[in-house]
Amino acid sequence: xxxxxxxxxxxxxxxxxxxxxxxxxxxxxxxxDGGVFRATEGLYDKFGPERVMDTPLAESGAIGAxxxxxxxxxxxxxxxxxxxxxxxxxxxxxxxxxRLRNRTRGRFTAPLTIRTPYGAGVKALEHHSESTExxxxxxxxxxxxxxxxxxxxxxxxxxxIRSDDPVIFLEPTKLYRAExxxxxxxxYELALRKAAVVREGRDLSIIAWGAMIPVARETAASAEAEGxxxxxxxxxxLSPMDRETIVTSVKKxxxxxxxxxxxxxxxxxxxxxxxxxxSALLSLNAPVARVTAPDITVPLPKSEDLYYPNAERxxxxxxxxxxx
Amino acid sequence: MxxxxxxxxxxxxxxxxxxxxxxxxxxxxxxxxxxxxxxxRMVRTRAADAKALKLQRQGRLGTYAPSLGHxxxxxxxxxxxxxxxxxxxxxxxxxxYITLGYPLADYYHFWMGNxxxxxxxxxxxIFPIAIPVGSQVPQAVxxxxxxxxxxxxxxxxxxxxxxxxxxxxFHEGLNxxxxxxxxxxxxxxxxxxxxxxxxxxxxxxxxxxxxxVAYGFAGVQVDGNDVLAVFAATREALAIARGGGGxxxxxxxxxxxxxxxxxDDAARYRTKEEVQEWERRDPLARFRLYLGRKRLWDxxxxxxVQAAAAEFVEKAVSEAEARPxxxxxxxxxxxxxxxxPALEVQLAELKASLPEGRR
Numbered sequence: 001x002x003x004x005x006x007x008x009x010x011x012x013x014x015x016x017x018x019x020x021x022x023x024x025x026x027x028x029x030x031x032x033d034g035g036v037f038r039a040t041e042g043l044y045d046k047f048g049p050e051r052v053m054d055t056p057l058a059e060s061g062a063i064g065a066x067x068x069x070x071x072x073x074x075x076x077x078x079x080x081x082x083x084x085x086x087x088x089x090x091x092x093x094x095x096x097x098x099r100l101r102n103r104t105r106g107r108f109t110a111p112l113t114i115r116t117p118y119g120a121g122v123k124a125l126e127h128h129s130e131s132t133e134x135x136x137x138x139x140x141x142x143x144x145x146x147x148x149x150x151x152x153x154x155x156x157x158x159x160x161i162r163s164d165d166p167v168i169f170l171e172p173t174k175l176y177r178a179e180x181x182x183x184x185x186x187x188y189e190l191a192l193r194k195a196a197v198v199r200e201g202r203d204l205s206i207i208a209w210g211a212m213i214p215v216a217r218e219t220a221a222s223a224e225a226e227g228x229x230x231x232x233x234x235x236x237x238l239s240p241m242d243r244e245t246i247v248t249s250v251k252k253x254x255x256x257x258x259x260x261x262x263x264x265x266x267x268x269x270x271x272x273x274x275x276x277x278x279s280a281l282l283s284l285n286a287p288v289a290r291v292t293a294p295d296i297t298v299p300l301p302k303s304e305d306l307y308y309p310n311a312e313r314x315x316x317x318x319x320x321x322x323x324x
Numbered sequence: 325m326x327x328x329x330x331x332x333x334x335x336x337x338x339x340x341x342x343x344x345x346x347x348x349x350x351x352x353x354x355x356x357x358x359x360x361x362x363x364x365r366m367v368r369t370r371a372a373d374a375k376a377l378k379l380q381r382q383g384r385l386g387t388y389a390p391s392l393g394h395x396x397x398x399x400x401x402x403x404x405x406x407x408x409x410x411x412x413x414x415x416x417x418x419x420x421y422i423t424l425g426y427p428l429a430d431y432y433h434f435w436m437g438n439x440x441x442x443x444x445x446x447x448x449x450i451f452p453i454a455i456p457v458g459s460q461v462p463q464a465v466x467x468x469x470x471x472x473x474x475x476x477x478x479x480x481x482x483x484x485x486x487x488x489x490x491x492x493x494f495h496e497g498l499n500x501x502x503x504x505x506x507x508x509x510x511x512x513x514x515x516x517x518x519x520x521x522x523x524x525x526x527x528x529x530x531x532x533x534x535x536x537v538a539y540g541f542a543g544v545q546v547d548g549n550d551v552l553a554v555f556a557a558t559r560e561a562l563a564i565a566r567g568g569g570g571x572x573x574x575x576x577x578x579x580x581x582x583x584x585x586x587x588d589d590a591a592r593y594r595t596k597e598e599v600q601e602w603e604r605r606d607p608l609a610r611f612r613l614y615l616g617r618k619r620l621w622d623x624x625x626x627x628x629v630q631a632a633a634a635e636f637v638e639k640a641v642s643e644a645e646a647r648p649x650x651x652x653x654x655x656x657x658x659x660x661x662x663x664x665p666a667l668e669v670q671l672a673e674l675k676a677s678l679p680e681g682r683r
Contacts, residue, residue, distance in 0.1 A: 064462025065466030091459055
């Protein structure tokens with residue numbers, strides 16, 4: 001069936017609710033309203049208020065409750081309405097979700113999946129556009145997943161809900177309805193901790209994820225016209241990161257460009273760049289390039305275009321890499 | 325009984341008076357053996373706590389949060405719990421751990437600096453202690469939601485101090501519990517201090533128990549140095565929870581006789597006179613008077629109980645100290661359900677730098 005990413009997410013949730021009665025979806029407005037982006041549309045009517053729960057407006061409460069539910073054998077899938085509102089739950093995520101397995105040496109675990117829309121590009125209000133995935137990638141114990149298309153979204157979310165590890169599942173708001181794709185009706189999993197080479201190339205590797213994948217593709221098409229063959233690695237799981245796929249690609253192409261919409265300093269690009277330096281230094285024909293948002297607060301919609309990396313900016317970096 | 329003591333009117337549930345006389349219609353009516361068990365648990369708690377302090381001073385145990393003065397609250401609440409109830413403790417709950425049958429050696433093992441000590445033995449429903457203050461409250465409510473969803477017969481007890489009632493998680497947790505009518509019993513062990521900050525600086529409310537009113541369920545303040553009062557209130561709250569009547573907040577009004585932790589010096593912020601005043605309300609002494617009145621206590625019994633407690637404690641210390649420190653493998657292997665490749669590399673690097681015994 002042809003569908004958007006938000007519909008694919010809806011199908012993944014429906015599939016897991018159907019398959020496993022331990023799965024509980026909850027959050028603000030996820031029930032009767034079907035979610036502010038309609039990601040949970042129809043689930044409340046189909047599975048009832050015990051499986052698809054509207055909660056009080058309290059992020060820490062929601063994630064704290066998810067921990068207790070998970071400890072008693074459920075598979076909670078809480079939604080945080082926007083990533084910009086996840087911070088009240090930070091203590092629960094970092095002090096408990098991430099370390100519960102370790103601090104009980106496996107007696108208790110937190111197999112929960114926290115879904116949240118994130119990222120810029122939809123001209124939203126303040127606090128609705130940030131891309132702070134690196135905060136979570138820095139925390140041992142968490143798995144951070146970002147899909148870049150409808151097919152991946154369904155497979156990765158299904159795998160996340162079934163995973164025995166806690167997953168922060170970041171949904172690029174810009175991609176919710178950006179493209180439609182054939183997505184199978186039946187449930188399927190895409191492996192976590194695995195990156196995908198989504199475009200093969202010879203001259204350089206662009207490493208990106210989420211909403212930057214379409215930007216990378218656009219760049220690659222323009223580069224092709226200039227005679228440059230770009231490979232694109234879609235990380236899909238940001239942490240634990242699939243370093244092998246990155247390094248293999250860079251060893252093949254000899255050039256690397258990391259592309260992310262988060263600010264540069266301590267962004268994931270730094271970690272990727274260091275990994276390439278550690279493992280593929282002698283294959284490099286040029287220093288690793290990073291195209292990222294600047295280290296500033298996300299501007300309000302009128303100037304959002306200045307912030308967000310676009311194909312034009314990436315192409316300039318590609319040319320520089322090739323000319324080095 | 326909970327209904328009879330209105331926290332908004334400053335009423336406090338108390339079963340035993342200072343001389344150990346029970347108010348007849350409030351006495352929970354325990355059998356003689358059960359009463360002695362309460363006492364024996366409190367004696368064991370005090371002995372195990374004193375030992376932990378001693379071990380800390382000798383460098384054999386890490387920073388420790390002592391329980392002196394909290395024995396009635398801890399033992400009273402845990403004695404009311406059933407085997408399949410869930411417990412979400414805070415970091416000053418030694419008496420509850422002992423009462424619920426958690427191996428003392430494991431408890432020491434944790435405070436000696438090894439996570440393995442917080443691996444609750446199978447069959448016990450005890451969550452690991454919560455150190456960030458208040459964060460266990462919404463977790464306990466989530467457990468309550470799961471209990472309801474899975475139609476289990478259990479209830480969920482969580483403990484926290486007076487300081488935790490100022491945390492957002494206290495509000496979020498109790499608010500959730502009120503909305504979903506979860507089978508939760510919230511026990512606030514009000515020991516008058518959050519490290520140095522007195523209870524009067526935590527809230528402008530006259531009692532902590534009255535906060536329950538705003539969440540739409542019952543709250544009751546009990547004498548936290550009266551083991552029968554804590555037991556009776558918890559037993560009733562658990563029965564309400566199991567019967568579908570929703571949550572209850574119990575404020576156990578007590579006093580922290582020791583320092584906040586072994587890194588603290590309480591003499592900096594409170595007077596000797598105040599501490600002495602509370603020494604007169606010692607929970608063990610009061611319960612001894614009660615048992616004496618019922619001819620369940622004499623010197624010979626005391627000796628026997630003390631000797632058994634000492635043996636219980638010494639055995640746990642030997643057992644905990646005989647355990648090796650965590651290996652490199654131990655501290656890596658429970659971060660994820662399986663070790664990711666990049667972490668395997670880090671583990672291998674660490675192991676290569678270590679002698680055989682620490683790998």
